[in-house]
Amino acid sequence: MAMQTGSQKGAISNINVTPMVDVMLVLLIIFIVITPMLTKGISVDRVKARNPASMAPADKDDACVVAITRDGKVYLGKAQSPPAELGPKIKDMISNKLDKTVYVNSDSRAKYGLVVDVVDNIRTAGVDQIGLLTEKVEEGSRSATTAAAAPAQ
Numbered sequence: 001m002a003m004q005t006g007s008q009k010g011a012i013s014n015i016n017v018t019p020m021v022d023v024m025l026v027l028l029i030i031f032i033v034i035t036p037m038l039t040k041g042i043s044v045d046r047v048k049a050r051n052p053a054s055m056a057p058a059d060k061d062d063a064c065v066v067a068i069t070r071d072g073k074v075y076l077g078k079a080q081s082p083p084a085e086l087g088p089k090i091k092d093m094i095s096n097k098l099d100k101t102v103y104v105n106s107d108s109r110a111k112y113g114l115v116v117d118v119v120d121n122i123r124t125a126g127v128d129q130i131g132l133l134t135e136k137v138e139e140g141s142r143s144a145t146t147a148a149a150a151p152a153q
Helices: 020-037 085-093 113-124
Strands: 063-069 075-077 102-106 132-138 144-148
Touching: 063 085, 063 113, 075 085, 085 113, 102 113, 113 132
Parallel strands: 063 102, 102 132
Antiparallel strands: 063 075, 132 144
């Protein structure tokens, strides 16, 4: 039983995992870079409140959210819309829904008159439940978490 060295080459039974690890690391980096870009809706600096009510349905994909930015732009979902055209568009959006609540996501520095105008135009669509989205202020720390004000009746 002598061993032969070097004269016969057989199949290598080791698996080379280095290319697989390289591909997985590239995919991980892509997901880390892309994930922050997938934020839902228009980002605004919300008003801070101490005792807001939780409104989890506002985070759903089919929720009717009107955003008001500090520079006076109004968005229905992700599309910019003038306040005067909100009524018919919202009426069409909520006609087939059971939950007919419309959520207003306003910037804290938006003009109060514009916010009132948007709420009035939402009311013209026949909406009785309007939720004002805010951020909850933590008493012990400076951090804020997402919450919402009680729906307007």
